[in-house]
Amino acid sequence: MASSELLELGRDAAERIASEIRAGANLVRCQLVASLFYAALTLEFEEAPRPHEASATNMAAALRQCLRASDAHISPQRMLAEFASAVATLEMDAPRPPKPGRPVLRVIEGGLARR
Numbered sequence: 001m002a003s004s005e006l007l008e009l010g011r012d013a014a015e016r017i018a019s020e021i022r023a024g025a026n027l028v029r030c031q032l033v034a035s036l037f038y039a040a041l042t043l044e045f046e047e048a049p050r051p052h053e054a055s056a057t058n059m060a061a062a063l064r065q066c067l068r069a070s071d072a073h074i075s076p077q078r079m080l081a082e083f084a085s086a087v088a089t090l091e092m093d094a095p096r097p098p099k100p101g102r103p104v105l106r107v108i109e110g111g112l113a114r115r
Contacts (some may be wrong), residue, residue: 002062
């Protein structure tokens with residue numbers, strides 16, 4: 001499972017890349033922003049224990065998406081899509097907060113209902 005720090009780094013990088021694209025930055029600049037996340041992902045993948053095979057598979061898929069984003073012949077918009085997809089792949093393993101239960105309807109005794 002990817003660490004929360006890695007996921008936060010990925011989300012921040014995706015937002016920054018989108019901002020850079022809106023400002024007219026070139027592909028190399030966008031890839032430079034993504035490189036810190038890629039390095040952290042690579043390190044975490046290499047250090048991750050293998051009992052969680054699904055997590056390792058998702059991390060490997062995210063690494064492949066990052067490699068596609070690093071292609072020199074890709075548009076900045078496509079690069080952002082690949083990068084955001086890599087982050088989303090990692091988020092699939094992230095623990096989710098429990099869903100609240102169904103609301104319980106109760107009759108309140110007393111008051112005007114007894115008349």
